[in-house]
Amino acid sequence: MTRPFQKVVIVGAGPSGLLLALLLSKHGIPVEILEASHQLDQQPRAAIYGSPAIPDLKRAGIIDEIRRRGMSPRSVCWRRFEDHSRITGMDGDVLADVDGEDLRMACLVLDQLDQLMLDEYLSKYNGKISWRHRVVGVGQDQDQAWVDVETPEGKKKVHADYIVGCDGGTSTVRKCLFGPEFPGFTWDRPIVATNVYYDFTKFGFNDSSFILHPEHFFMAARITPDGLYRVTYGESSGLTWEEMKERQPWKFELMLPGHPKPHEYKIINMSPYRMHQRCSPSFRKGRFLLAADAAHLCNPWGGLGITGGFVDIGGLYDCLAGIWDGKADDSILDLYSEKRIEKYETIINPVSQSNFRRVSDSDPDTLLERDPVMQACKKAENDKALQKELFMSAFDVRYDFTQHYRKD
Template identity: 30%
Template sequence: MTEQKPVLIAGAGPVGLVAAASLVKQGIPVVVLEAGPTISTEMRASTFHAPTLDMLDDLGAAEAMIAQGIIGPRVQYRARDQSLIAEFDFRVLADVTRHPYRLQCEQFKLTRILHELMSKNPLYDIRFNARVENAIDHGEHVEAVLEDGTRIAGAYLIGADGAHSAVRKAAGIAFEGFTWPERFLVLSTEFDFASIIPGLADVSYYADPEEWFFLLRVPGVWRAMFPVRAEVSDEEVMTEAFARARFARVVEGRCDYPIKHTTLYRVHQRVAETFCRGRLLLVGDAAHINNPLGGMGLNGGVHDAVNLVEKLVPVLRGEADDAVLSLYDRQRRGVTVEHVQRQTIVNKQNLEARDPVAHQAFRDRMASTAADPAKAHAYLLGMSMINSLRRAAEIV
């Protein structure tokens, strides 16, 4: 290699550690700078799509993930009265992926698995309580400036430090987009909804003009997400009474679900104006954020990390000019705008459609697509993000 300094990675979340594992696998030393005192235990994202599992399999992490998660071969669209609008089976994608299903598994399990896989590798250095507050691109190398003033030199700095990325801000990269007026409420319960909803899939989206929602099963609990109107205060939303009222709308006559977790957050649709500027590079939430309908945020971040490493390794080895990194920007930013942002916005609009004609058109379209094997296969290529990866590969 012509460059001996390690690659610095801000953030030890799933995307940052995928980038680290991908680089270490290619013999590149990394220093991961994590703001927290240890690997995070936050649940947060929990859906892993087929091509993401293929990538994790290449890193040696998929088997342990699958053992700790729930394989979800089906996804459903339902109406508020529990009638089935459409059902899709990911197993039809067995011709294009080694993992024809969704895996439901909390993201902290992936970070622990990747950390353990790399823990004994001398190329892997992780430092906790090391929040990156600034970054300086010196042209031939970069420096990460930590909260305590410590400066750490590296060949490149990958910002995997979330929506409020210090790396993105240091690079002067705008984060363009908008914030949805409503907030999203995530509730989890140990109650098994499948025991009272016949045939319920592990991932089910409910289209309803009054209040859409979705149910998603992860090990030990069901998670439900509901929109919350802007005029409702945070204090009211976080009460047990509000949570029980939301759950009561899932199945009429039931409101006795034990509530294990409650999370309320604002939802944004934003994309960085560029994913790379000099030696400062962005992946995951530092580069793009979107609403969670479709489970595309975390998966898109993993796809970013794998794509970036494919471009960065030849540069570090002196086999390619760093201009190749602009191809990473074109490919990943391109598909983020074309596919991820557009699809997640459409997903939300479909579920919440208030106009009776639009609502019925969505139901008819979903039913027709699910009933036609060719259309269903094509639809699942998009839902599983295989199409977005194919599109990225076409961009030169």
């Protein structure tokens, strides 16, 4: 059978690029990944993947292994700062069986998830990845697209029918296609993400807790079966990284339950981040496509970042596989851009913004009276069916591109 195209190049071996590579190569579509670094990223970033991403991790054939190596977090709740008492929350186990499917969120620290996807791609599909290949320019004509790449052996061009920018928030592919501007804004407050061993269970904490405070807000989420927690907290603007590191013991003693001294916990790693809400004007230009952080950014409160990115990837996979199989024409990629931008504008952007505003609210004592999301959770506390309904509403972020396949 003659295929409508021969090859897809993916720029970036982060979680989005690796998932796309897995899905496409599993479908028999030739793929090459170009990665600027010599290794996978090791920073403490995503760890929890929301339920809307689970169907795509499942079709990539990795969800069982993610749950086996990591965990399936159950509870999510909000807590008061003063005594860490629980205000309200939900139990993710209500999604353990949705018409026979386990749609609970899944947790595996990002570097381990990336390694799992890379191993599958290389071993099961004989996948091709070129390390130390930094994309610095792009071009296309009627027949093909190409990227200019800096490699240890010098500059070269890599050609393909479609090229997908999965190269993260500072995406070179996006800048080459649409210029330096990434429309949106950056929050004033920096955050610090730490991975730390500290026994939160002694204080009645379960899997994920959001502690409300205008200044000292934080999140404590268990991210490994052996009790490693991700503690992410807000810092004051204008501090240097050195100053943030100096303040960390004081912040932990002030914020965490039990008010621990440094010898009572063990920090494994720690990184500062700026938070952004930004979206590219389009996710397509000719033979180039953008997905995940290269296409849109949101703050990490509520874990919508790569969850939304994985959903992009699942949609883009359906579009490319549809073209490959002759069930769709190339115009489905315009729909990909249009529908994924719509989902960012109507769900990912507003929901992630309100997640951050909630945790850093200026008057947490009265928040429950004012916040419809917390009120809905309170109402659903003893009603599993309602909790399931609330969790399932998150699936609105998905869009089924296969409905646009040719009917014949």
